[in-house]
Amino acid sequence: MKKNMYQLIFLTVILSLFLNCGKKEEKEEATTAPETKPAVTLDPEVAKGKEIFDINCSSCHGATGAGDGVAAASLNPKPRNYKAPASEWKNGNTEAGILKTLNEGIKGSPMVAYKHLGDDSLKSLAKYVVYLTKN
Numbered sequence: 034m035k036k037n038m039y040q041l042i043f044l045t046v047i048l049s050l051f052l053n054c055g056k057k058e059e060k061e062e063a064t065t066a067p068e069t070k071p072a073v074t075l076d077p078e079v080a081k082g083k084e085i086f087d088i089n090c091s092s093c094h095g096a097t098g099a100g101d102g103v104a105a106a107s108l109n110p111k112p113r114n115y116k117a118p119a120s121e122w123k124n125g126n127t128e129a130g131i132l133k134t135l136n137e138g139i140k141g142s143p144m145v146a147y148k149h150l151g152d153d154s155l156k157s158l159a160k161y162v163v164y165l166t167k168n
């Protein structure tokens with residue numbers, strides 16, 4: 034009879050430990066969830082440029098424009114790292130310089146012209162590339 038009592042107490046202790054564990058995790062989740070930072074909100078035109086960039090350009094230039102896209106390793110010359118100083122750019126890292134690159138491409142390099150995307154898209158793209166030079 035006494036032995037059964039001990040077993041019962043032992044089981045109750047173990048069970049309550051398990052239950053408390055579960056409760057603690059729930060609490061932690063509840064307090065950490067609201068702390069996740071909201072995504073950076075971009076200017077609408079820059080955001081449109083990002084959409085076009087992610088589809089057409091990131092395979093070579095990388096998602097953040099570091100020149101490290103999946104195709105970059107096999108390319109010569111290498112895709113421009115947008116954080117590189119202006120002196121390393123052929124047409125310059127201004128919106129106008131980038132538009133020239135996008136309209137004409139760079140001769141003798143895998144950087145072809147993207148005129149077919151249309152002026153509006155090229156303008157958004159140029160704004161996004163300028164954004165990536167600084168962010």
Ligand code: HEC
Nearest residue numbers: 089090093110111112113122123124125134139142143144
């Ligand atoms: C096939 C790979 C590839 C793709 C796709 C590509 N690029 Fe490039 N890009 C390059 C390479 C390589 C260079 C470097 C060319 C050089 O140094 O002669 C370059 C250079 C550039 C430059 C720098 C030009 C300068 O003045 O030096 C800009 C800006 C640029 N790309 C923008 C883009 C944008 C925007 C897109 C998407 C519409 C894009 N690229 C798609 C490979 C690519």
